[in-house]
Amino acid sequence: MSHMGYGCLMAVDRDHVLRSAAALLTRKSTATMDEVAKGAGISRATLHRHFAGRDALVRALEAxxxxxxxxxxxxxxxxxxxxxxxxxxxxxxxxxxxxxxxxxxxxxxxxxxxxxxxxxxxxxxxxxxxxxxxxxxxxxxxxxxxxxxxxxxxxxxxxxxxxxxxxxxxxxxxxxxxxxxxxxxxxxHPAPPHDPAPRDPAARDSAAQDPAAQDSA
Amino acid sequence: MSHMGYGCLMAVDRDHVLRSAAALLTRKSTATMDEVAKGAGISRATLHRHFAGRDALVRALEAxxxxxxxxxxxxxxxxxxxxxxxxxxxxxxxxxxxxxxxxxxxxxxxxxxxxxxxxxxxxxxxxxxxxxxxxxxxxxxxxxxxxxxxxxxxxxxxxxxxxxxxxxxxxxxxxxxxxxxxxxxxxxHPAPPHDPAPRDPAARDSAAQDPAAQDSA
DNA sequence: CCCATATGAGACATCTTCGTCTCACAATGG
DNA sequence: CCATTGTGAGACGAAGATGTCTCATATGGG
The missing domain is CATH 1.10.357.10 (Tetracycline Repressor, domain 2)
Structure with missing residues (x-):
């Protein structure tokens, strides 16, 4: 435990795991910790070394x-x-x-x-x-x-x-x-540049937006 | 706890259980079968007599x-x-x-x-x-x-x-x-960004919603 | 009165997931 | 070469949920 420069490496790994978990959980929100680990290409043990538990993982994802x-x-x-x-x-x-x-x-x-x-x-x-x-x-x-x-x-x-x-x-x-x-x-209701026949103002109810709507059925 | 609060009719119909489960699961989608049962005012055993399992319950809710x-x-x-x-x-x-x-x-x-x-x-x-x-x-x-x-x-x-x-x-x-x-x-107003304001300004009011709404606080 | 039915309460085993642990292996640096 | 470190694999028990079972009770009908 002397001069380990593992800080940077861990951070990169952790981020990759996080992204991978995000992608997986987006598709299957009930995925198991084991599935998350497999999805990230690591073992469940290593996943637990990064995130204390499922709760911590979700919180990290939230962050x-x-x-x-x-x-x-x-x-x-x-x-x-x-x-x-x-x-x-x-x-x-x-x-x-x-x-x-x-x-x-x-x-x-x-x-x-x-x-x-x-x-x-x-x-x-x-x-x-x-x-x-x-x-x-x-x-x-x-x-x-x-x-x-x-x-x-x-x-x-x-x-x-x-x-x-x-x-x-x-x-x-x-x-x-x-x-x-x-x-x-x-x-x-996006404005059609051409307004054929301006209806009376009473037409403002529902379909008042566009008078081009008429017979359909 | 006192027993059934349904007076003399103890036969809780399946529909009531379904409605109750729907209301509960809407609020807490991870509710336990026991919680669902309590929520419906019945025991877990009776719940199981109506729905073979959680899966069957969810399917019934889907139906x-x-x-x-x-x-x-x-x-x-x-x-x-x-x-x-x-x-x-x-x-x-x-x-x-x-x-x-x-x-x-x-x-x-x-x-x-x-x-x-x-x-x-x-x-x-x-x-x-x-x-x-x-x-x-x-x-x-x-x-x-x-x-x-x-x-x-x-x-x-x-x-x-x-x-x-x-x-x-x-x-x-x-x-x-x-x-x-x-x-x-x-x-x-429907006006898209690339549509400066070719229309009569009065048209804004006619297309706009009732400006007297909102607040209601 | 007696019995059938439905229910509630609870025990019990099972299953899944989780958290922790150990151990062996590979890589990396001194 | 050896030590440290990170990792994978897997075992192990804990915890929670589930499914199944039994038993006592109450209600209603014959």
């Missing part, structure tokens, strides 16, 4: 997820330019960590009594602030709370991940799917 | 979820009127089963190899058909696949359930939150 999320927040420069563009940048920056986030998102659902990690509230606050900024600037609708928009962002991220994993969607469409639905929704 | 989902599909009359209204009816009709659906939605994620229940594909097909109908009628945008819209519908349902359960949102806002985000998205 990793928080770190990646915050680095995505930095990269997205949430305070620059239009809020909608910031949301686009945020989702794009989150893409590589989306699988891990999806795992942690569902994992958090079964923390019944425990309070959630303080890092998540910080992240939630920053994203909520972004949506609030967009509301104040008039970009975002004000009848949906920033908290709900934030929750929906994570929910749609998770849905997108699962959809890609199940093969029902292409990975390349992932960011666009999430962004387009979160920002624009399903309705086709 | 219940599918049944409730399909009855919601019926009640929503997906083929009547504008597709967006059908989506609204569908989400409203799904509300009472949303907790169970959220549980099953995440539960399905860890069925790694197994193929999913045939009932889910039927449901997915019907909802996808609804979105496709909306696309053909011009109500819905065509750059998001019906499959993704369907997935997002379930994802937002689950997110809404969790949000309410965590106390970050009011139950009464649940259907509106899901519907408004799924259909309309976060943007207040």
């Amino acid at each position: 990793l997820g928080i770190a990646e999320c915050e680095s995505a927040l930095e990269a997205a420069r949430l305070d620059d330019g239009p809020a909608s563009d910031a949301v686009r940048r945020l989702i794009a920056a989150t893409e590589s960590a989306a699988g891990l986030l999806a795992f942690l998102y569902t994992e958090n659902q079964l923390f019944e009594g425990e309070e959630q990690h303080e890092g998540w509230t910080r992240i939630d606050d920053r994203i909520s602030a972004l949506f609030r900024r967009g509301q104040l600037s008039g970009e975002f609708r004000i009848d949906l709370t920033p908290a709900w928009l934030t929750e929906a962002l994570f929910g749609l991220l998770a849905s997108g991940v699962w959809m890609v994993q199940s093969g029902k969607g292409a990975p390349k469409d992932f960011p666009r799917m999430v962004v387009d639905l979160l920002l624009g929704g399903a309705l086709r | 219940l979820g599918i049944a409730e989902c399909e009855s919601a599909l019926e009640a929503a009359r997906l083929d009547d009127g504008p597709a967006s209204d059908a989506v609204r009816r569908l989400i409203a009709a799904t509300e009472s089963a949303a907790g169970l659906l959220a549980f099953l939605y995440t539960e399905n994620q860890l069925f790694e190899g197994e193929e999913q229940h045939e009932g889910w594909t039927r449901i997915d097909d019907r909802i996808s058909a609804l979105f496709r109908r909306g696309q053909l009628s011009g109500e819905f945008r065509i750059d998001l696949t019906p499959a993704w819209l369907t997935e997002a519908l379930f994802g937002l349902l689950a997110s809404g359930v969790w949000m309410v359960q965590s106390g970050k949102g009011a139950p009464k806002d649940f259907p509106r939150m899901v519907v408004d985000l799924l259909l309309g998205g976060a943007l207040r």
